């Protein structure tokens with residue numbers, strides 16, 4: 001039974017309710033978890049409030065907090081294999097992908113451990129004689145952290161590590177369908193010696209636990225990663241006490257391929273961009289925008305390779321892609337494929353569940369490619385979050401950039417070309433938080449991550465990822481105090 005962690009104690013939900021956690025590969029129950037509600041969230045928020053207001057954590061030197069965060073990284077490395085297996089049971093992704101996630105996660109904790117004591121503030125040149133002016137950064141306070149199911153622990157790590165490094169107290173709420181690795185890491189946070197009440201974990205649904213975190217007047221910051229509709233709701237709910245908000249929402253990310261790109265690299269990366277983790281990636285390259293002169297040859301090769309993607313059990317070595325996360329989510333993807341067909345996009349491959357006997361109990365869906373797409377189609381504009389790629393054509397550089405930017409989203413995008421000036425020109429004009437040149441998907445702890453437009457607010461990772469969890473204070477000191485006699 002997976003319990004919640006509140007004020008340093010492992011507890012069941014007050015209501016006694018539980019939830020079964022399902023393996024999306026075969027629908028077997030892999031664990032039972034406590035199903036908290038708003039009452040449990042309130043207890044966790046109260047513990048975090050008390051630990052922030054009256055505990056030592058926020059006043060502990062950054063170097064010491066960094067040591068604890070570093071210890072968490074070491075423990076994640078020690079338990080890498082166990083964590084990777086849990087992530088695969090929970091999400092269906094291949095265990096090799098999960099191992100890579102765990103290495104990235106340890107890297108995130110290491111990075112924030114390393115910069116926990118690096119921002120000692122700044123002395124400002126004051127325009128007032130005989131005065132001193134300094135700017136310091138302080139923790140924000142109690143942070144609610146709500147995470148999605150596609151990269152359960154990775155997304156949590158991007159929030160937990162900087163929040164703790166900066167001296168905040170936290171209440172984590174993983175997706176109710178993928179809580180296993182966040183529970184395990186909470187055990188590691190406890191083992192690392194983080195004081196009681198500093199890191200709390202509540203399990204349960206978004207509408208109850210998540211909503212309470214967004215609403216509570218005792219939460220100072222809400223950091224959310226998930227879908228755009230939920231993000232908008234959280235913005236509204238969070239307005240009650242004007243809490244700070246950090247939102248990492250979805251994407252509909254363009255992958256622009258010019259005719260002069262290295263063909264092999266561009267095909268290989270386009271495949272990876274669209275179909276990695278069955279397309280359930282916020283930065284998936286789900287919109288391929290390709291120069292007309294190579295369109296046919298490129299699509300032919302891409303299609304041939306997409307058909308060969310081996311779907312299966314994430315624990316088998318030859319599996320290249322696992323299932324979608326749930327029956328409900330697969331239904332959403334199927335619905336979008338119907339919409340694409342009705343809109344007149346040309347369904348080239350996929351558009352169905354696989355027929356293999358072995359895959360019938362999992363939520364599998366075939367890699368799907370639509371050609372002859374135009375930017376007014378919903379299949380091009382809306383985030384499908386599955387293995388569905390749309391293909392558009394362009395003739396000029398200007399047109400390519402225009403198509404790339406024709407989206408309410410602005411999370412990430414890529415440009416493939418051997419003309420570096422053209423690449424830089426396009427990268428400069430693309431309105432998104434990350435632009436890759438001749439690559440797709442790289443992200444790392446040192447570089448900021450986040451969205452332009454409706455892909456979100458704020459940045460995670462890098463120095464900005466730590467700054468999100470700090471308030472900025474100006475301290476001014478009069479070195480020659482004397483009356484000013486403004487009022488006689």
Ligand code: NAD
Nearest residue numbers: 147148149174175205206210211226227230248249250282
């Ligand atoms: P989701 O919005 O359904 O749920 C995300 C989290 O929010 C879950 O923990 C859920 O329980 C909670 N939640 C749901 N309703 C809530 C409410 N009313 N109040 C508070 N919390 C609530 O998203 P999902 O389906 O779990 O994840 C997929 C989405 O996440 C995709 O849109 C994807 O693009 C996005 N995502 C973005 C990034 C990024 O870095 N920008 C990374 C990963 C995933």
